[in-house]
Amino acid sequence: MSSATEPFDAVDVIRTKRDGHPLEDAQIDWVIDAYTRGAVAEEQMSALAMAVLLRGMTRPEVARWTGAMIASGERMDFSGLSRPTADKHSTGGVGDKVTLPLAPLVASFGVAVPQLSGRGLGHTGGTLDKLEAIPGWRAALSNSELMDQLEDVGAVICAAGAGLAPADKKLYALRDVTGTVESVPLIASSIMSKKIAEGTGALVLDVKVGSGAFMKDLGAARELARTMVDLGTDAGVRTVALLTDMAVPLGRTAGNALEVRESAEVLDGGGPADVVDLTVALAVEMLAAAGRDVPEPEVRAALADGRAKDVWRRMITAQGGDPDAPLPRARERLDVVADRSGVVTRLDAYAVGVAAWRLGAGRSRRDEPVQAGAGVELHAKPGDEVRAGEPVLTLHTDTPERFDRARAALDGAWAVGDRAPEGAGALVLDRIG
Structure with missing residues (x-):
């Protein structure tokens, strides 16, 4: 790369951030575009990502960085639909299957849910991996299929197209292997570039906090939530965040x-x-962000009376799945039993996630297949009584040679005591937006 063909030099951009100065708008626009097309090398973007991790970014910098990533690809437009749109994004947790019942539940009230989801990496599971356990279900939809299903069924859970924020796809993979995942500006811009490009009118963020979450600390989670709410609001998307507990x-x-x-x-x-x-x-x-104020008891009723289940069946069927087909079961099981009677006092979410991953439910490389039936079943959680010899957890896998490493992940991760832990904390810790 020579300065004769490019308006900036990557090394100058890296030095600017390394020395603690804010990047200019033109520098940000250029470096994201040049990296996407290969004019900025991987090692240069690695250095810049590390400088951002260590030095941080101002709010205008994060907004411009996010905008540049959106501009690297296409933007979807749902304005032609007959109903408003709302989406949810979770920062990832252990056992977080909420997207599956949530999308059809919201759609049952006349709000379209374009839930473009991803695959799991490491100890948190991916929504697409979960749904691919359903025989016949497919994650890949064309834009026209997506639009038709939103209009007809009202809910879609599918893979994001390659055209949405391609800069993020490239940078996400780089951050994963360079120790730069934990940067709040880079996390916020990664999530929000995809969600804003997706074109939804309203967005609710579920920012997880605790051992099983990416953010272990409430203060850091609050900073991330505030940054993302500001980015969404500035882009014209009605955005709100809930901080939710992921210790268990x-x-x-x-x-x-x-x-x-x-x-x-x-x-x-x-x-x-x-x-x-x-x-x-x-x-x-x-629903509120999409302009539909529905009381909580009525939302609960839609789960109880089958309205949400009807939308689920139509959503799965529309994507080739059989909602009545038996789900895969792992060939091997192993119970982890209590060595004494008492009450479960602790169960660490991160350890359970790692055990599920080691059993084959997750992947350590992007192209690695997952086992549909693998994972961990919890028979008792903090506050539940157990008897000596009774199973607390059951491990599921097709490959029993994985049991030892999964059990090792759970060593010291749970405990049985004489009395229940202090009252369980609230599930929703805070609301921002």
């Missing part, structure tokens, strides 16, 4: 088919209370 896994399962089965229970009016409560809380926020 959500629900009773972590793993692909296991979580689909639990989601179906929620849509049948049952399922674990924490999954139901969070699904309802997010649905109320999405």
Whole structure:
């Protein structure tokens, strides 16, 4: 790359941020565009990402960086639909299957949900991996298929097209292997560039906090939430964030088919209370952001009376899936039992996520296949009584040689004591927006 053909030099941009100065708008526009087309090398973008991680960004810088990533690709437009749109994004947690019941629940009230989702990497599961456990279901839809399904069914959960924020796709993979994932400006711009390019009218962010979440600390999670709400608001998207607890896994399962089965229970009016409560809380926020104020009891009723389940069946069928087909089950199981009677006092979400990943539910490389039936089933959570010899967890996998490493992940991650822990904290910790 020579200065004769490019208006900036990548090394100058890196030095500017390395030395703690804000980047100019033109520098940001250029570096994102040049990186996307290959004129800025991977090692140069790695250095710039590290400088951003260490030095941070101002609000105008983050907004411009996000805008440049949006401009790297196409933008979707849902204005032709007959109903308003709302979307949800979770920063990822263990057992977080909320998207599955949430999208049809919101759609049952006349709001379209274009849920463009991703695959899992590491200890948090991917929504697309979960749904691919359903026989026949496909993640890839053309833009016209997406639009038709939104108009007809009202809900879509599918893979984001390659044309949306291609700069983010490239930078996301780079951050993953260069130790620069944890930067709030880079996380916020990554999430929001895709969501704004997606074209939704309203967005509710579920920012997880705790051991099983990306953000372990409430202050850092609040900073991330505020940054993303500001980016969405500035871009004309009605945006709100809920900070939610992820110290303990959500629900009773972590793993692909296991979580689909639990989601179906929620849509049948049952399922674990924490999954139901969070699904309802997010649905109320999405409906309000889309201009539909629906009282919480009425939202709950749509789970209990089958309205949301009807939309789920139509959504799965529209994408080639059979909602009545039996879900895959792992060939091997192993119970982890209590060594004494008492009450479960602790169960670490991160450890459960790592165990599920090691059992085959997740991947360590982007192209690695996942096992549909692998994962962890939770028979007891903090506050539940157990008897000596009874299973606290059941591990599921097709490859039993994985059991030892999964058990190792759980060593010291749970405990049984004489008395219940202090009252469980609130599931929703804060609301921003």
